[in-house]
Amino acid sequence: MKDKKESKLNYKFLIMIAVIVPIILSVSYAYFLARVSGDNTVIDGNATIKKNVYGGGNYGATGYGNKKTYNPSKTEILLAGGTINGSVYGAGNNNGAGNYAHTITSGSGWYQTKIEFFNINSQIKINSGIYGGSNVTGIVYGSTELNIKNGKVSSVYGGGEGQNTFVRDNIDVTIGTQEEGPNISGNVYGGSAFGTVNATTTSESTNSKTVNVTVNNGNITGDVFGVQKGDASSTPKVKGKITVNINGGTIANVYGGFDANGTPENEDSVYLNGGVIGQAFGGGKNTSQTNTNIYLKGAQVDYIYGGSNQSGLVNITNVYIESGNANHAFGGNNLGGTCEKTNVIMTGGKITEG
Secondary structure, three states, X not given: OOXXXXXXXXXXXXXXXEOOOOOOOEEOOEEOXXXXXXXXXXXXXXXXXXXXXXXXXXXXXXXXXXXXXOOOOEEEEXXXXXXXXXOEEOOOOOOOEEOOOOOOOOOOOOEEEEXXXXXXXXXXXXXXXXXXXXXXXXXXXXXXXXXXOOOEEEEEEOOOOOOEXXXXXXXXXXXXXXXXXOEEOOOEEOOOOOOEEOOOOOOOOOOOOEEEEEEOOOEEEEEEEOOOOOEOOEOOEEXXXXXXXXXXXXXXXXXXXXXXXXXXXXXXXXXEOOOEEEEEEOOOOOOOEEEEEEEEEEEEEEEEEXXXXXXXXXXXXXXXXXXXXXXXXEOOOOOOOEEEEEEEEEOOOEEOOO
């Protein structure tokens, strides 16, 4: 059982990978725990982490408390240099983070995990993924925030990795700034890989919580998804509203929905405000959903589809052409699947080839 005094502590976790002194540090796994009094873990910019970095613990909970009088805990990871050969997790390996007695409406709002990824000398590199939540299992009793400003990353997930990971409240993933952006060789997911977001169980009802993905800048050679990945054996869940905002950058494909498996249970909206995009879909890649909404509002897009890409049933699709340019616009799916009703509404912009 967790010590009562320890459970009352307001934890703050800070991992700083910064250019401080020219020392090469090699670490297999990194689990960091620092109290809010100001203890920081600093790793030199020439450091090499052989495997993973965790904002929380291995099996133990971090910042845990069961009374609303306890201050909300917060996990922060600041990445500013070095090479990480594994992944980065905002929470723990086999447990989560946060105070379960607090709800999103009981205070002014906070993030239980927060990852800031930026580099001082453009040499930082993460060879695997960045996750806002836990690795194998665990609940984040709060929200997650990821700010990927520049550097080189393989993939980004707003939630956790495993099927038994949960993020109770909101997710915010922001890629790049107006001035600069990262190079992402894989995909960006607003949700988890295989877990659940906007809830602490898979059976909860839909709610007004949110998953927001915003791309301001950068080069993404993979895809951007509004929510989760999924696979043949895992059907991840999202209970809140999904919003994707593309304001800039160069992106291969943009999806409002899931990747390999899963169906949104709530609203889904994609806004193409800027940037250069190969293909944009209101739906998912190989998945179904009820309704889709995709808006062209200033971006340069080759193909726009109201539905999904390779497969999936979509009941109603809505494509809004308001400004910007697209070479082709389709109300339905791309390669396979079915759309029962499609709507393409053009009030501005330009469609080159129809």
